[in-house]
Amino acid sequence: MENQKSTCRITDGFFKNYQELVRTVSIPYQWNILNDRIPRAEKSGAVHNLELAAGLAQGEYYGTCFQDSDVGKWLEATSYALETKPDPNLEALADSVIVLLEKAQQEDGYLNSYFTVKEPQKRFTNLRECCEHYCFGHLAEAGAAYYEATGKDRLLKIACRYADLLCSIFGPAPGQSRGYDGHPEAELALVRLYEVTGKESYLKLADFFLNVRGEEPYYMELEWEKRNHAWHYELNKDVNPRDDRIYDCAHIQPRFQKKADGHAVKVGYLLTGMAAVAAHTKDEQLLAACRSIYDNIINQRMYLTGGIGSSRHQERFTFDYDLPNDRAYAETCAAVSLSFFTRRMLDLIPDSTYADTLERVLYNGTISGMSLDGTHFFYLNPLEILPDACRFDQDFKYVKPLRPQWLSCACCPPNLIRLLASVHRYLYTVRDDAIYVNLYVSSEGNLTQNGRSVFIRQETDYPWKGEIRFSTEGFLPDMHLALRIPGWCTSWELLDHTGRKRSDFYYKHGYLYLSLSPSDSFLLHLDIKxxxxxxxxxxxxxxxxxxxxxxxxxxxxxxxxxxxxxxxxxxxxxxxxxxxxxxxxxxxxxxxxxxxxxxxxxxxxxxxxxxxxxxxxxxxxxxxxxxxxxxxxxxxxxxxxxxxxxxxxxxxxxxxxxxxxxxxxxx
Incomplete structure (x- = not known):
């Protein structure tokens, strides 16, 4: 893909500060958390569990069955941090974690500390609850990111061995399982592996997981029957999977879905996988479903902050226009997943509405999930807090007025830092017709379009000020730069380097399309008030x-x-x-x-x-x-x-x- 040949570096300002905060504070802090070194914080056990699986430690497994995913997300965040600023000490630490993962991996490629330590005979017997594909997905995303950042393929090979195992077990062939995970994630991760390795079997398995989800007979119910109605979590003992398909995004095959229904994070990850597969398979039906669900989210089911998922019950979407402020769930992970999805849609459709949503989420509903000290985190992000309600009303017990040091279910903190560490990858979309500027951030980009290299520099105090100065090199007459005019902006000007208005552009789907000289500079002024x-x-x-x-x-x-x-x-x-x-x-x-x-x-x-x-x-x-x-x-x-x-x-x-x-x- 074109974007993989392009590099971009944030040089100053808002997201530069966030990336440095993540690199210098949050990544080291979360590593200590994963090793249970922070007093009075919720215990993680994530590294300890992998050491148990590798035979390097003794003791009991601790935490949820998906604790491995936190390590995967931490490694991915570390990869993007190394991509933006080399750090030999941080890279050496990451390498040591990769060695640990290699030792914990079984001979056939399977890698999951929970089942290796606690239930080795029950692999892939409870896909609905136990998140094996989900954990694989975060491992695979980390493997792809680390390879792209450092050129080292050791983690990528670990992920590919696991992916090859999944390709042998799951699929449409006789004797293969038609199962899929209760929590989507493998789909988008398999596409990431395909994009890095070019191995077609990974793309085909991602497509299979999308096609088989929601089909009849209902796989999760068949699996439940085989277990004699046994659950992994006590909490779910009274839940029949046949009554809970919407929560698992399995009530309908994704390509036929029209609305955002189910667990908000699962919906976001599923949509990201759908858009990623559609980009490579040219599946118009899958793309149409993405567009329909997206329209439902932004027009009926999204908070002003970009938060999604309005109900504590199953952390899910409810119904159109149901957006309570004081009991909004708006999980940080859900906002992060919406960022992933909108970024993938920008690869497919040059329409600024996706970048508008991406911007809304990045500046509001994601970063609210972390304190300015980089060490305290929200799981959910309400739009109204009344402390007495949080204290006395049982219905509000889940609404936290203060960010804790960590969370017993800690999916959000490492998810947020991997997003912030990778924001430089979200600034541009490179397509055959133009290079699209999605976000206005002080940065330097060396981008490749159709084999030709160009350079773009942005200088700006955005989002506080609306002046963005551009300097470009290498554009040819048949190349275009497309500048997004945000949906919130009612007045703007485009000026050349002398301060005179430019008129050599046309406007389409929220972007200004410019033809540039080989060496050019200009100013875009957005009226921010x-x-x-x-x-x-x-x-x-x-x-x-x-x-x-x-x-x-x-x-x-x-x-x-x-x-x-x-x-x-x-x-x-x-x-x-x-x-x-x-x-x-x-x-x-x-x-x-x-x-x-x-x-x-x-x-x-x-x-x-x-x-x-x-x-x-x-x-x-x-x-x-x-x-x-x-x-x-x-x-x-x-x-x-x-x-x-x-x-x-x-x-x-x-x-x-x-x-x-x-x-x-x-x-």
Whole structure:
């Protein structure tokens, strides 16, 4: 693929700080977590389990049956970190982990510490729950990434041996199993292996897993019957697989699916696999299903932050426009999976709506899952927090007002850092007709299109400022550069190096197509200013409310800046908002930050409403009385970027909300 021949390096700014935070803080921290070296944090056992499987340690297996996946994701994040900045010590550490995996791998290629240690006779007997293909997928993605980053193929060979085993066991041939994993992941990973190795059997197996999912007779139920209705997890003993197909994304064959139904992360991974397979097989039916499900997500089932999955029950999508704020699940992994999917769709369809969604998710619903110190993480990302509800209401126990050091089910933290470490791979899409600029990030890219090399430099303070300066080399007259005009942007200008407006472009599907001289420079100016947005009136939770954005950044109010009872603050969207510096707001109990975390905080734009009031209640006022116009007092309503919330309140839970009440014109 063209993108694999291209390289890009982020040089400064927002995502440079995030990548350095991941490289210098989060990757070492998570390695210590995987080795159970962090006091008072949830224990992982991931490395210990692999040492047990390799015969290098004694003791008991610890954690979920899919603990291996955390190691795979950590290795993938490490690969991208090495791709952006060589680090001999980090590479040596990764090599030692690869040696451990090699020792834990069985002769036939099987590699799963849970079954090797605890149930060696039950391999592939509970695909629905035990995530063997899922763990393989994260191993395979790491193998491909490490090979691309370092040129070393040892981890890639481990993944390929496992993939070859899967190809021998699963498939359409007589005597092969028609099984598939309860948690999609192998599909997209097999395509990654195919793209690196060119081995057709990997692409065919990925396609098979997509075609067999949801077929009759229902494989998961047949598997359950063979086990005499035995479950792996006690939690699932009362669940009949025939009643739970939607949760597993197995209620219908993917190519016929129209809506986003089921566990949100599973849906995101499944869609990524579908788009990846469709790109290589030219399967129009599969692509049409991707487009239909995507349209359903962004138009009826996605939060303003890019979060997906509105229900705690099965961490799933529910129904159209059901987007509660205070009990939003919006798992970090789900947002990460949506990033993966939209990036794959950009390979297939040159339409800026996919990049708009990618941008929304990257700047909001993913990075909110990690604190600025790089060592505390959210599993879910609600759009409203009332600490007393989290404390006293059992229905809100899963909503966390503070990021913990780690999680017992820790899929999200390593997932997030592998995304952030790889953001440089998301800036451009190289197609035969043009090179598409999806994200505006200070960077240098050496890209290859149809065998011809070009260089692109971006310099920008985006997302806080809308000026992006481009310098290019190597473009020929028949080549185009396509610049995305974000969906939130209502005004823009394209200027040449002298400051004069350029008109040598045409606009299509959200992109400006430019013809460039062999050596060119120009400025794209996007008008970034505070803007209030409203939800579709069918979203009950947001009726009569608005939310605040600055470019792609979603904002929220916090108790630290506004006092308690945020729901009593009423804001005028028409009066405007004033941009502020972080130093204008209370610092609170900001954690000790690395230089990168400090830069992310200090460079952020904070906002104040020009006109806002708070509804007040007199002391001793009755609970219910005859309606009368609200008694209000003028207040200063302050807003912070959503991804920053919860960083300044130390160990004290505070209120937070994204959507606010709107002031009537007569107020």
């Amino acid at each position: 505070p803007c209030c947005v409203k939800a579709n009136c069918l979203v009950k939770a947001d009726a009569g409310k608005a939310a605040l954005m600055l470019g792609p950044i979603v904002y929220c109010m916090e108790e630290l800046d506004n006092g308690p009872q945020l729901y009593n603050i009423i804001v005028s969207p028409d009066a405007g908002f004033k941009e502020c510096h972080s130093s204008d707001f209370p610092q609170g109990e900001l954690p000790v930050l690395s230089p990168q975390g400090a830069a992310l905080y200090e460079n952020a734009v904070f906002l104040e409403a020009e006109k806002a009031r708070r509804e007040v209640s007199a002391p001793g006022q009755v609970l219910y009385e005859r309606y009368y116009p609200e008694e209000t007092q003028a207040v200063c309503a302050r807003f912070v970027p959503y991804f920053l919330w919860g960083n300044r309140n130390g160990k004290t839970p505070h209120e937070m909300q994204v959507w606010f009440r709107v002031m009537r014109n007569d107020n």
